[in-house]
Amino acid sequence: MTLDRPAPLVEVHADAATLATAVAGELLNRIADSQAAGHVPDVGLTGGTIAEAIHREVARLADASGVDWGAVQFYFGDERFVPSDSPDRNVGQARAAFLDEVGARRVHAVPASDEVATAEEAADAYAATIRSTGSGDFDVLMLGVGPDGHIASLFPGHAGLDAVDAIAIGVHDSPKPPPDRVSLTFEALNRAQAVWFLVSGEGKADAVRRGLAELTPEDEAGALRETPARGVRGTAETVWFLDSAAASLL
Numbered sequence: 551m552t553l554d555r556p557a558p559l560v561e562v563h564a565d566a567a568t569l570a571t572a573v574a575g576e577l578l579n580r581i582a583d584s585q586a587a588g589h590v591p592d593v594g595l596t597g598g599t600i601a602e603a604i605h606r607e608v609a610r611l612a613d614a615s616g617v618d619w620g621a622v623q624f625y626f627g628d629e630r631f632v633p634s635d636s637p638d639r640n641v642g643q644a645r646a647a648f649l650d651e652v653g654a655r656r657v658h659a660v661p662a663s664d665e666v667a668t669a670e671e672a673a674d675a676y677a678a679t680i681r682s683t684g685s686g687d688f689d690v691l692m693l694g695v696g697p698d699g700h701i702a703s704l705f706p707g708h709a710g711l712d713a714v715d716a717i718a719i720g721v722h723d724s725p726k727p728p729p730d731r732v733s734l735t736f737e738a739l740n741r742a743q744a745v746w747f748l749v750s751g752e753g754k755a756d757a758v759r760r761g762l763a764e765l766t767p768e769d770e771a772g773a774l775r776e777t778p779a780r781g782v783r784g785t786a787e788t789v790w791f792l793d794s795a796a797a798s799l800l
């Protein structure tokens with residue numbers, strides 16, 4: 551499903567701090583350029599450690615960016631199905647790191663476990679939000695990558711990898727706590743125009759190696775079950791933003 555798309559590009563930075571600054575700057579430029587062309591860009595955010603560092607850099611660089619924070623929409627590639635005030639919520643972390651500070655007004659959160667009864671209900675409601683508020687073709691979709699090659703909440707060997715005809719799904723027994731989550735599906739993730747993988751640290755080097763290994767039609771199905779990051783490419787662009795430690799096996 552992604553072999554006919556532009557091949558992934560790789561951009562390596564010395565360390566996590568310079569990686570975060572570079573991605574934050576590129577994101578602000580993309581948003582500003584999209585707005586200058588008269589669009590309201592849709593941006594997909596991710597949870598995770600390097601994403602947090604990037605978010606804080608966005609806040610630091612925002613004033614000089616010229617971005618109109620009322621004319622950009624934010625979504626999440628996945629979310630933890632926990633109470634809305636839980637520190638585990640990706641939206642809460644993103645709000646604290648930059649969304650509230652810059653005054654982002656169009657933030658589309660996945661319903662929390664104190665708002666709907668099940669992760670499946672949250673997934674259905676979130677899918678309806680995506681359909682009603684945006685194109686679903688994210689201008690930029692950022693994805694952290696786990697040491698096992700997971701992206702969003704699509705984990706190796708899990709049933710969610712096989713979801714079809716769905717924008718978002720409920721995920722249970724996640725190997726990364728908390729266990730209950732909501733995730734966009736491969737179908738939804740692959741509608742993005744630009745997919746940016748954000749990867750930092752030695753512990754991710756093997757996942758990066760596997761994620762960037764040559765995709766052949768024969769192994770596409772099997773390979774992405776083992777390393778879900780292999781299953782996502784942007785329609786126009788895919789970039790692996792790495793620090794040197796994460797790139798050390800390339």
Ligand SMILES: O=C(O)[C@H](O)[C@@H](O)[C@H](O)[C@H](O)COP(=O)(O)O
Pocket residue numbers: 596597598599600601628629630640693694695696697700701702703726
């Ligand atoms: O909700 C989540 O947990 C994230 O969306 C998840 O996909 C994360 O991006 C990766 O696990 C990388 O996380 P780290 O950068 O903290 O390793």
